[in-house]
Amino acid sequence: MNFQELNLIQPILQALSKENYTEPTPIQERSIPSVLAGRDLLGCAQTGTGKTAAFSLPMIQLLSGSMERAKKNRPIRGLILSPTRELALQISDNIQAYSQFTQVSCLAIVGGVSQSGQERALAQGTDILIATPGRLMDLLNQKVISLQAVEMLVLDEADRMLDMGFINDVKKIIAKLPAKRQTLFFSATMPPEIAHLADSLLTDPVKVEVTPVSSTVERIHQSLYLVDKENKQSLLNELLADQSIVSALVFTRTKHGADRVARGLNKQRITAQAIHGDKSQNARQNALSNFKSGATRVLVATDIAARGIDVEELSHVINFNLPNIPETYVHRIGRTGRAGHDGTAISFCEKDELPYLKDIEKLIKKKIPVVQDHPYPMKGAAPAAAEQGSSKPAAAAESKSDQGGAGGSSKSRRRKNKPQAAEAGSEASAAGQSKPQNKPQSGEVRQLENKPSRSNGPKPQEKKEQARPQGQAPAKPSQPRGDRPREGQNQRQAGKSARMQQQSKKPTSADRYAKPQLRQEVHQESGAVISILPSPWSSFSSKSKK
The missing domain is CATH 3.40.50.300 (P-loop containing nucleotide triphosphate hydrolases)
Structure with missing residues (x-):
C-alpha cells in the first residue's frame, strides 16, 4: 500500500x-x-x-x-x-x-x-x-x-x-x-x-x-558488557572496529554525550553523526539521510531525537547508557530486528546503572547474557555478585555483634564489661581463687579474668580487715568503678557545707539595728554625759580609709 x-x-x-x-x-x-x-x-x-x-x-x-x-x-x-x-x-x-x-x-x-x-x-x-x-x-x-x-x-x-x-x-x-x-x-x-x-x-x-513488547524482545539477540564509565568510549571503538557491523544506532542519555561519542568515533575513522534536539531540522534530516544511505555508518542519538527514525535493516542497537525507564530499553532495541530481520542489541552497564539493569530484566522477564571476555572489564563484581555484596556488610555486622558487640572495638567492650569484671574480681578474691576454672566458649563475650596479685603479701583490703577491732561492723564491699563517686567529690561537698554554715552565722544589718550597743562619752566643755549610737557604716568607713 x-x-x-x-x-x-x-x-x-x-x-x-x-x-x-x-x-x-x-x-x-x-x-x-x-x-x-x-x-x-x-x-x-x-x-x-x-x-x-x-x-x-x-x-x-x-x-x-x-x-x-x-x-x-x-x-x-x-x-x-x-x-x-x-x-x-x-x-x-x-x-x-x-x-x-x-x-x-x-x-x-x-x-x-x-x-x-x-x-x-x-x-x-x-x-x-x-x-x-x-x-x-x-x-x-x-x-x-x-x-x-x-x-x-x-x-x-x-x-x-x-x-x-x-x-x-x-x-x-x-x-x-x-x-x-x-x-x-x-x-x-x-x-x-x-x-x-x-x-x-x-x-x-x-x-x-x-508490535507487542514480548515479540520484539524475543526476536533480538541481546548482550551486556559490564564496563567502567571511563572505558565506555574505548569499548565502543573496539566493537565498531569490526566491519561486520554494517550500521549501528547508539543511544546516549544526554545531548552533550551524543556529541562526545560521535567525536570519539570519528577520531578512530569510524563515520558517525550525532542527532539530538539542539540540532537544526536540516542537520537532523541530513544525518538521517546519510545514515539510511550508508554514507554514515553510526548514528548517535538521544531517545527523543531518535523518535521517527525508521530503518528496516538496522543491524545493531547499542545502549551507551542504560535508560532509567525500563520501557525505554524495549523501545530502543525494538528499532532493530524489524520486518523479519535478525537484530542485535548491545548494552554497556556501569556500576551506577546496575539498578536500571535489574528493572529492565524484571520487565523483559529474562536475564541479559553478560559478555565476560572483553578488554575493558568492570573493576568489581558481576551484577549478581554486586547484589550479594550489598548484603555482606549487614552479615558482617551480625557476625561481629555475635563475637563481641556490633563490630565495636575491644576497648569499648572492655569498658562495658568493667563493672562486671570488678564484681567478679571481688568475689574471686573472697573465695581465694586466682583464675576462673572454665574458659569462655568461642563466639561469647569474653569477661575480664581476675588476675592474681604479683605480691605475696596481703591486699590492702585484707590489712584493713586485720586491723579492725573486734565487734566493729565490717566495711562495705568496694563498689564497681562506674558506681563509685569521683575523687575529691566528698571533700568538695564537705567544704561547701562548711562555707554555708559560716555564712549563716554572720550577723545581718537587721540584727545590728535590733540590739544597738550605746557608748557614753563626757562632753569636755559642759561636762554632760552623751550616749552615742554607732553608725552601721562605721566598719565600711574605717575599711575605706585604710
Whole structure:
C-alpha cells in the first residue's frame, strides 16, 4: 500500500514525496483511514513506529478542509499534548514539513523558554497547538489562551506523562475542552490508570496495536558488557572496529554525550553523526539521510531525537547508557530486528546503572547474557555478585555483634564489661581463687579474668580487715568503678557545707539595728554625759580609709 491509497489530499502527498516518504508504516496504514472518518482512536504503539504521522497527517487534512484562510487570530482547533519539550518540538517540525503546501499553521508551547514570545505568537493565532502540560496550564491559569474551539485532541505517549507526574494537569486541561471533539490516544504501554483514562475520554474507539513488547524482545539477540564509565568510549571503538557491523544506532542519555561519542568515533575513522534536539531540522534530516544511505555508518542519538527514525535493516542497537525507564530499553532495541530481520542489541552497564539493569530484566522477564571476555572489564563484581555484596556488610555486622558487640572495638567492650569484671574480681578474691576454672566458649563475650596479685603479701583490703577491732561492723564491699563517686567529690561537698554554715552565722544589718550597743562619752566643755549610737557604716568607713 502507498499513501495515495489512504485518501490523503494532494498537498500532503506532495509534502510526503518531498520528505522521501514512500510507504506508510503499519500504524499509519491502520490509523489514517479511521481518523479521516472521524472516529476516536486508541493506539498502543512504541516509539519508532511512525505514529506522529499517523495522527498529524489526518489532522492536517481535516482542519485544512474547514479553515477560514483570510481570518486572522485563528482559534486553536487542534491540540496535541506531549510529555517533553524535545518531543513537542519534534512533532512541531514534522507537522510543519507535512503541512508546507497547505494553509494550516502550528505552534509549539513548551517550558524552559521565555513566555512573552509565546504569548505574542498565540496572539497571531494558530490552527494546531503542540504543548507540554506544565506550560499550557500556566497559560490557562493566566487566561492567556482559550481552548473552547478545539475540535481534535491528541494525547501522545500518555504513559510517559503518567511516569513524569503530568497526568493531573492533563485531566485539568481536558476539563477545559469542548465535550464534542475527536480524541486520539497513544501510549506504548497500558497500565491501569492509563487504561481508565482512555476509557473516560474515548467514545467507541478504533483500537490499533502494533508490535507487542514480548515479540520484539524475543526476536533480538541481546548482550551486556559490564564496563567502567571511563572505558565506555574505548569499548565502543573496539566493537565498531569490526566491519561486520554494517550500521549501528547508539543511544546516549544526554545531548552533550551524543556529541562526545560521535567525536570519539570519528577520531578512530569510524563515520558517525550525532542527532539530538539542539540540532537544526536540516542537520537532523541530513544525518538521517546519510545514515539510511550508508554514507554514515553510526548514528548517535538521544531517545527523543531518535523518535521517527525508521530503518528496516538496522543491524545493531547499542545502549551507551542504560535508560532509567525500563520501557525505554524495549523501545530502543525494538528499532532493530524489524520486518523479519535478525537484530542485535548491545548494552554497556556501569556500576551506577546496575539498578536500571535489574528493572529492565524484571520487565523483559529474562536475564541479559553478560559478555565476560572483553578488554575493558568492570573493576568489581558481576551484577549478581554486586547484589550479594550489598548484603555482606549487614552479615558482617551480625557476625561481629555475635563475637563481641556490633563490630565495636575491644576497648569499648572492655569498658562495658568493667563493672562486671570488678564484681567478679571481688568475689574471686573472697573465695581465694586466682583464675576462673572454665574458659569462655568461642563466639561469647569474653569477661575480664581476675588476675592474681604479683605480691605475696596481703591486699590492702585484707590489712584493713586485720586491723579492725573486734565487734566493729565490717566495711562495705568496694563498689564497681562506674558506681563509685569521683575523687575529691566528698571533700568538695564537705567544704561547701562548711562555707554555708559560716555564712549563716554572720550577723545581718537587721540584727545590728535590733540590739544597738550605746557608748557614753563626757562632753569636755559642759561636762554632760552623751550616749552615742554607732553608725552601721562605721566598719565600711574605717575599711575605706585604710
